[in-house]
Every structure is written in C-alpha cells, then in structure tokens.
Amino acid sequence: MITIEDNKFLIGKEEYYPFSAEIHYFRVDKRYWSVCFERIKKAGFRIISTCVPWNLHEISPGDFDFLGQTDSRTDLVVFLELAREFGFKVILKVGPYIGSEWENGGYPEFIFSSPDVLARDSENQPIKTSDRVKVKQGYVPCYHHPFFKTYLKRYFTALSSVLKNYIYPKGPVFLIQLDNQLSFGHNSGPFDANYSENIVKNLFPDYLEDMYKDIKKLNRIYGRKYKDFKEMEPPRNLKVKKPSDLVKYFDWLSFRDKYLEDFINELRDLFLSFEVNAMFFTNSFSALDLYLPFSWSNFDQEKTFLSADISWDENSQLLNRYIKYFVGCARFRWASSISCGRWSDSPQEGKKYFPITPKKTKFFLLKALRSGIIGFNYYMFVEGDLWYDSPLAPDGAIQDNYDIIKKINLLTEKIPLQELKSLGEISLAYYRPYFWFSQMRVEKPFGYVNILLKKTHRGLSQDLDDLKLDYCISDLWLEESSDKSRILFVPCAEFMDEGTQNKIVEITKEGKTIILFGLLPKLDDKMRRCDALSRALNAKTKEKLAIEEIDAFGQRFDALSFGYINASTRAQVVAKAFGKKVGVRIKLGKGEVWLFTFDIASFRNHRKLTFLEEVLKKTKVETLAWCSVPDIDLSVHKNDKSVVLYLLNTKISSNQRTSFILKLFSRKLGIKGKRIRLVDPLENKVIKTSSKELKNGILMTLDDGDSRMYLVEGRAS
Numbered sequence: 001m002i003t004i005e006d007n008k009f010l011i012g013k014e015e016y017y018p019f020s021a022e023i024h025y026f027r028v029d030k031r032y033w034s035v036c037f038e039r040i041k042k043a044g045f046r047i048i049s050t051c052v053p054w055n056l057h058e059i060s061p062g063d064f065d066f067l068g069q070t071d072s073r074t075d076l077v078v079f080l081e082l083a084r085e086f087g088f089k090v091i092l093k094v095g096p097y098i099g100s101e102w103e104n105g106g107y108p109e110f111i112f113s114s115p116d117v118l119a120r121d122s123e124n125q126p127i128k129t130s131d132r133v134k135v136k137q138g139y140v141p142c143y144h145h146p147f148f149k150t151y152l153k154r155y156f157t158a159l160s161s162v163l164k165n166y167i168y169p170k171g172p173v174f175l176i177q178l179d180n181q182l183s184f185g186h187n188s189g190p191f192d193a194n195y196s197e198n199i200v201k202n203l204f205p206d207y208l209e210d211m212y213k214d215i216k217k218l219n220r221i222y223g224r225k226y227k228d229f230k231e232m233e234p235p236r237n238l239k240v241k242k243p244s245d246l247v248k249y250f251d252w253l254s255f256r257d258k259y260l261e262d263f264i265n266e267l268r269d270l271f272l273s274f275e276v277n278a279m280f281f282t283n284s285f286s287a288l289d290l291y292l293p294f295s296w297s298n299f300d301q302e303k304t305f306l307s308a309d310i311s312w313d314e315n316s317q318l319l320n321r322y323i324k325y326f327v328g329c330a331r332f333r334w335a336s337s338i339s340c341g342r343w344s345d346s347p348q349e350g351k352k353y354f355p356i357t358p359k360k361t362k363f364f365l366l367k368a369l370r371s372g373i374i375g376f377n378y379y380m381f382v383e384g385d386l387w388y389d390s391p392l393a394p395d396g397a398i399q400d401n402y403d404i405i406k407k408i409n410l411l412t413e414k415i416p417l418q419e420l421k422s423l424g425e426i427s428l429a430y431y432r433p434y435f436w437f438s439q440m441r442v443e444k445p446f447g448y449v450n451i452l453l454k455k456t457h458r459g460l461s462q463d464l465d466d467l468k469l470d471y472c473i474s475d476l477w478l479e480e481s482s483d484k485s486r487i488l489f490v491p492c493a494e495f496m497d498e499g500t501q502n503k504i505v506e507i508t509k510e511g512k513t514i515i516l517f518g519l520l521p522k523l524d525d526k527m528r529r530c531d532a533l534s535r536a537l538n539a540k541t542k543e544k545l546a547i548e549e550i551d552a553f554g555q556r557f558d559a560l561s562f563g564y565i566n567a568s569t570r571a572q573v574v575a576k577a578f579g580k581k582v583g584v585r586i587k588l589g590k591g592e593v594w595l596f597t598f599d600i601a602s603f604r605n606h607r608k609l610t611f612l613e614e615v616l617k618k619t620k621v622e623t624l625a626w627c628s629v630p631d632i633d634l635s636v637h638k639n640d641k642s643v644v645l646y647l648l649n650t651k652i653s654s655n656q657r658t659s660f661i662l663k664l665f666s667r668k669l670g671i672k673g674k675r676i677r678l679v680d681p682l683e684n685k686v687i688k689t690s691s692k693e694l695k696n697g698i699l700m701t702l703d704d705g706d707s708r709m710y711l712v713e714g715r716a717s
Contacts, residue, residue: 002174002279004305004332007374007418009047011089011174017412018334018375020047020091021391024100025079026056027384028394030072033079035396036382037086043391043402044409048083049091049336049377051098052076054155055108064158080166080173089168091336091377093177094159096152096267097129097185101343101386104138105129105185108151112139117147119184122191122236129185132311133386134345140185142196143263144203153270160274167278176278177336178267181285181309182260182294188287190253190440191236199259205229207255221247221526240442243495243527250525253436257295268304283307283336284326288318291435296329296475307336310368310376312356316650320371321461321473325430327372328472329481338368340378340390341401347388356389358404362682363648363707365408370635370646372472374418378405407682414681415711420637420644423624423669424470426616427485428460431476431500433525434491445494448545448562451599452491452518455560459601460489463612466604466630469621476500482507487619492518492533492595494543497525501533509589513619516595519543519563537586539567541597548577550598553614557607561598574615585618594619604630624668629660632702636669643669643712645678649702656704661697666714673714680710 002011009016021040028036040048057074059065068075083090098106107129111117118126119140127140141148168174184193209229212218219226223244226232234252239245268280284292286309296306308326313319327333340361344350368376383390383399391402411417437446438453464471474481474488477500482488490504501521508514519541524530534540541563548561552575565571565581575583575596583596594615602608625636625645633648649658666676676694678687689698691714702708 002168004279007332009089009174011168016046016089017418018332019045019409019412020049020377021045021381022049022337022340022377022379023382024050024380024384025076026053026073028382030068030075030078032394032396033082036392037082037088039392039396039398039402040381041086041088043406046087047089047091049093049379050079051093051100051102051106052095052159053098053100053102053106054095055104055106057159058108058155061108061110062154064155066159066162077162080171084166084172088172089174090166090172091175091177092163092173093180095179096155097179099129099131099180101131101133101135101384103136105131105180107138107141109138111141111148111151114147116197117141117145118196119143119194120196121187121193122195124195127185127187127193130187133343135386140187140193142194142198143259145196145198156267156270157274160271160276163276164274167276174278176271176276176280178264178280178282178304180283182264182282183285183292186285188291190249190436194256194259195234195236200233201230203259204234204252204255205232207258208232208251211251221528238440238442240440240444243445243523246437246442246495247526249440250433250436254295260294264304280304281307281336283309285309286311286313286319286322288313288315288322289435289439290321290325290430290473291439295432296478296481305332306330307332307334308373310335310338310373312339312342312364316367317462317465318458320367320465321458323368323371323373324428324461324471325473325475328427328430328474328484329478333372333374335368335373335376337379338373338376339364340381340405341383341387342389343387345386347383347386351388356401358401359705361401362404363705365404366646366707366709367633367648369417369709370633370637370648372422374420381405404682411681415642415644416639419639420642421639422470422472423636423638424472425486425621426464426469426471427474427482427488428457428464428471429476429482429488429490430473431491431496433495433497434493448518448543449491449493451560451562452493456517456599456601457491459599459603462604463602463609465633466609467613467616468623468626468634469616470635476503485512487513487515487616487621489515489517492516492520494519494521495523495525495527496521496530496533498530498532501530504533505536505588508591508593511590513591514593515615515619516593517598517600519597520595536588537567537571537593537595539565539571539584539586539595541565541595548582548598550582550611551576552583552611555607555611555614557605557611559598559600559608563597565595565597567595622668624665626663627660627700628697629658631658632660636664638669643671645710645712646708647700647702647710648707649704652705657701658704659699659701662694662700663697664694664712666691666694666712669712671712671714675715677713677715678710679713680708682709
C-alpha cells in the first residue's frame with residue numbers, strides 16, 4: 001500500500017517524513033553516485049528524487065537506452081539499483097516535460113517535426129517553452145494531438161518496461177511526478193495557448209456542447225445566433241463592451257482548466273495501463289499573482305495530488321501569498337521542489353555576486369514552514385550544470401548549505417513538523433472568475449475588480465502580516481478550503497455564480513464571519529440576473545468610483561470608494577462617506593456579514609490600519625503573539641504537544657540588526673507553567689523567561705535577513 005497518512009508517506013507499513021533530496025543521475029558522474037548517496041543518507045534523508053529526460057533516453061525515434069549502453073548518463077537502471085542498495089525510496093519526475101534547466105525541457109526534437117503537433121497562440125504562432133536559464137528551448141506540443149499521443153505512448157511503454165521492476169513493492173520507486181509546472185510551458189495568459197486546429201475545430205466546441213447541451217441556450221447567454229456548436233471558435237483577443245461578452249472568455253478559460261486536467265489524467269492512466277502502480281502527483285508553478293491555469297476543485301484528487309514549486313523570488317510578500325494559497329487549498333501541504341542553491345547561466349558568477357549562504361537558505365526554508373508547508377523536496381541537493389551553492393558538489397563534496405539542511409531534517413526527531421498547524425482564524429478568499437477577469441485586463445465593465453484584487457486583496461495580506469495575524473488564502477470553489485477559517489475576507493463584484501453566493505449565505509448562517517469588500521453581485525457568472533446574496537442581506541450596492549473621506553470607528557482617512565450601500569434598518573452602519581453608507585454590519589443566522597464598499601487595505605496608513613484592527617477586534621480575533629516592528633514576520637504553529645514560534649526579519653537590503661519587543665500570550669496558547677523556555681533547535685540556544693515577562697514583552701534582536709524557530713516550553717517552577 002502506498003498512500004498519504006497524517007501528512008506522511010505511508011509505504012507498506014513504514015512511515016516516511018516528506019523530506020527528500022534531488023540528485024540528477026544524468027548530471028552527476030556515475031563514479032560519484034555512492035559518495036553522494038552516503039552523504040545524502042547522513043543528512044537524514046530516506047527519500048531521493050530525480051528527473052527522467054525523455055530526449056536523453058530516446059536516442060533516436062523508437063530507440064531507447066536506459067542502461068548506459070550509448071551514453072553513461074542514461075544508466076537509470078544502475079541508479080535505481082544503487083538507490084535500492086542504500087535503502088532509499090525514490091520519486092521519479094518523468095515528464096514528458098521536466099523543465100529542470102534541460103534542453104527542450106526534455107522533449108525530443110523529432111516531435112516538433114510536424115507543424116500540426118505544435119500548440120499555437122491566438123495569432124496561430126507556435127508556442128515555445130521558457131526556462132529561467134539560457135538552455136535551448138523547444139516548442140509546446142498540443143497534448144491531445146494523435147501524433148504526440150503516439151510518441152508519448154511509445155516513450156511511456158519503453159520507460160514502463162524498465163520501471164515495472166522498480167516500482168514498490170518490487171523496488172524503491174513509490175511516487176511519480178507527471179509533467180512539470182503545468183502551464184503550457186509557462187504560457188498561461190488568457191490568449192497564450194492553445195489554438196491548434198484540433199482545439200479550435202473539435203475539443204472546444206465539444207466542450208461547449210457538453211456544457212450547454214442546446215445551441216439555443218448558448219445563443220441566449222452569448223447574445224448570438226449560432227446554428228451549431230462547431231461554429232464556435234475560442235476568443236483570440238479582448239472585445240468586451242457589455243457583461244454578457246465576458247461569458248465566452250470565462251468558458252474558454254474553464255475549457256483550458258479541463259484540457260490540462262484531462263492531460264494529467266491521461267498520463268496517469270497510461271502508466272496504470274502498463275501496471276506501473278505508483279502514487280502520482282503534479283506540481284503548480286510559482287504563480288505570484290495566484291493565477292493558475294487549472295482549477296483546484298477539479299484537480300487535487302485522491303489518485304493524483306498537487307504539490308507546490310517554491311523558487312527564489314525578490315518579492316517576498318507575493319511569494320508568501322502563493323504559498324498561503326497553496327496551503328489553504330492543498331490536501332497535502334508538500335513542496336515537491338524548493339530551491340536549494342540557485343540556478344544561473346554562469347554558476348561561478350552567481351556564486352561570486354549572488355551567493356546563497358546558509359543564512360539565506362535557512363530564512364527561505366523557515367519562511368516556507370512558517371507559511372504552512374510541512375515538507376520539501378530539496379531541488380537541487382546535488383549540484384549540476386547551471387546550478388550553484390547546493391549542499392553537495394557534483395563529486396559529493398560537502399558544501400556550506402549541507403549542515404543547515406541536515407539540522408532541519410533532524411528537527412523531525414524533536415518536533416513533529418507534519419502535525420503543526422497555524423492558529424490563524426482568518427482567510428483571504430480566492431474567487432476564480434475574478435482572477436480570470438483580472439488576467440484579461442478588462443477595463444469595462446466591472447473595471448474595479450482589478451483594484452479589488454491587485455490593490456485591496458494584496459494589501460490585506462500586508463495588513464494582516466503587520467498586525468501579526470496569521471491567515472491562509474482559501475478557494476471559494478473548494479468546500480474544505482473555506483472550512484479552515486472562522487473569518488473570511490471575500491472580494492465581491494457585481495457578478496458571482498449562484499452557487500458561490502448561496503455558499504456565502506449558508507456558511508454565514510452556520511456561524512462564520514464574512515467581510516465582503518467591493519459591490520454586491522446582481523448577476524451570475526453567465527451574466528444572468530442573480531442577487532441571492534443581496535436578498536439574503538436585504539441590502540444593495542450602487543457603483544460610483546471616487547476618492548472619499550471615510551469616517552469609521554472614530555478614524556478619518558481617504559480611500560477609493562467603489563460605491564454606496566442601501567440596506568435595511570437591521571444593518572448596523574459602521575462606515576460613512578459624506579453621509580452615505582459605505583460600511584455595514586449585518587447579522588445572519590449564527591454568523592454575520594460585514595460589507596465595505598471601499599478599499600479597506602491600509603498600505604501602512606496608520607488610521608486605516610487602526611480601523612481594520614478595530615473591525616477584527618469586534619469579530620473577536622485573538623492575538624496570540626505580537627511584536628513591535630512591521631518587518632518582523634511572526635507566526636505561531638501548534639499541535640497537541642508542541643508550540644513553535646517563527647520569527648523572520650524580512651529586511652534584507654542592509655546588514656543591520658533590528659531590536660523589537662516580542663509578546664507571547666502563553667495561556668491562550670495552552671502552555672502551562674510560569675517558567676517559559678524558548679528553545680532554538682537549529683542554533684542550540686535557549687532563552688529563559690516567564691509567562692508574565694512574555695505577556696508584558698521581552699526585548700529581542702534579529703539581524704537583517706535572519707530567522708529563528710523556537711520551541712516554546714512551559715515549566716511549573
């Protein structure tokens with residue numbers, strides 16, 4: 001049996017913590033495999049991971065080498081045999097697209113010989129893959145083209161004939177990654193892909209027919225006079241004059257979700273047909289704008305789960321949002337790729353001018369743990385070409401980052417990382433059609449949606465960080481995702497599907513607190529009349545964009561107003577702009593709804609932040625920990641036995657030390673005893689204090705870019 005249980009891999013009767021080390025057999029000389037394996041094992045790993053490049057092993061069309069007969073780099077079989085000897089379990093990333101700073105991302109050159117196989121953009125031009133380094137890049141294939149499927153089946157047939165002898169329980173391979181960073185080769189814009197002939201003439205019309213059943217129904221919604229679904233072509237550019245014009249764009253993006261989902265399912269089913277009975281997953285790319293070209297609600301299923309890809313990025317706050325979105329939605333909060341070292345066209349230059357020090361590595365990994373990730377696959381643990389500052393050099397020599405990775409692995413003996421959960425009660429809601437809208441960059445109608453997402457939604461992330469209130473980002477289309485939080489901040493525009501409107505009403509009646517920002521919906525996602533949420537609240541909104549002076553909870557500040565509220569007398573008015581209602585509080589069942597028709601994000605305007613803090617106080621949000629400096633990122637995680645405090649100094653531009661006051665409310669955290677110890681398991685240091693001192697505040701210091709992880713222990717005397 002291979003499954004996931006209690007956030008660990010369960011392989012047979014053995015449990016494995018979700019930490020693994022990536023080593024590419026085709027990038028490391030075979031004579032160094034043993035020394036690399038030995039040092040990987042000493043670092044505390046029981047699982048290794050590697051990619052399998054299609055274009056390396058299919059040396060000519062139909063001719064395969066997995067034994068190193070034509071090239072020593074192709075000896076996958078000996079690599080797996082050696083992994084078995086060392087007692088490792090193995091994750092294989094088989095593609096067909098692997099990325100990984102490899103030529104064509106792993107696609108063989110011959111599959112591009114037929115123009116019909118190539119995926120195309122809205123201008124009918126072939127789409128190229130992209131990579132973060134300057135390796136030769138090929139094209140993106142049309143995944144459902146018969147030629148491509150024939151090539152792919154031939155490759156998987158040959159690979160499966162080898163893997164059948166190495167899949168658990170016969171061998172060490174237990175988990176297979178299908179494709180990589182699912183995004184049409186990083187071409188995820190609305191009009192980037194895929195307009196190949198088979199899509200345009202067959203798959204997209206068939207999808208619409210399956211959705212609408214009757215062409216008359218589509219015509220009513222689209223406002224057109226098509227005679228047959230085959231007349232429908234996907235939109236190639238933006239032409240929106242009225243709300244109903246948006247529907248065809250939403251249908252197109254929904255189709256693309258389904259297209260990618262079907263592709264991954266076909267890859268999995270192909271392996272299963274060859275009796276390769278492993279567990280399967282795919283990974284999302286680091287979408288810093290939270291736009292992923294597939295839907296969580298259709299994808300993260302029992303047979304194939306989703307993982308995260310976490311890469312170095314200069315924008316720490318946007319990366320944090322991506323991780324929180326993944327954590328808020330995923331069944332298994334595991335990063336199948338987290339940068340360990342860094343890529344570069346010139347590794348020597350990168351190492352000289354942009355070194356990845358143990359301090360940076362520690363910060364990056366603690367940031368992921370602090371955001372809710374429970375395990376990593378370290379990419380790359382062993383250096384290859386186009387990579388530097390990995391824990392091990394290509395010859396197995398130990399490098400600077402080895403010790404910090406080893407220490408984090410050994411943490412599992414002291415702290416059950418996979419059991420820890422954030423104590424945050426707050427969620428920022430994600431509504432997929434609004435992000436579709438934002439990606440299309442529509443200015444009219446509903447142009448304010450772009451402000452709701454790119455300004456208010458992002459700004460609230462910063463506000464919650466500044467207030468030291470942990471949060472996740474949940475998906476309104478995922479039932480379990482919304483269940484994780486008591487308080488939901490929900491962007492709201494004049495269109496929203498009926499099911500989501502009713503869901504907001506239902507979860508409010510059950511006891512949740514919903515904080516809406518924007519305007520109430522009066523249409524559904526097909527732009528038909530639908531005001532279920534408005535009727536439940538007995539309130540309406542009217543659009544009028546203007547900069548207004550807002551008066552709320554004794555604070556006055558300027559803000560962009562989206563419009564005004566007309567509500568019944570049962571609604572408590574909490575914010576006004578020149579006498580007009582822009583904020584109300586409405587009881588609904590066991591819960592309540594707060595509705596604000598202005599930009600509530602503060603962007604560190606102290607009056608707006610005080611207003612937001614007052615709203616959260618009235619929703620009875622508990623402050624469990626606090627510090628005096630906004631740039632110190634703080635989070636508390638807990639399970640039945642352990643409390644862990646994360647502190648990260650997000651200032652990285654200078655080499656200075658920041659002093660700050662830390663408060664920790666031990667009783668609220670369930671920590672018993674007057675004497676408190678803050679134990680740093682990575683640095684082997686202890687801060688001795690008391691519950692009273694922590695409540696009043698203790699003085700702490702952190703260097704810029706530094707990070708700490710403390711196990712908080714209470715003692716009676």
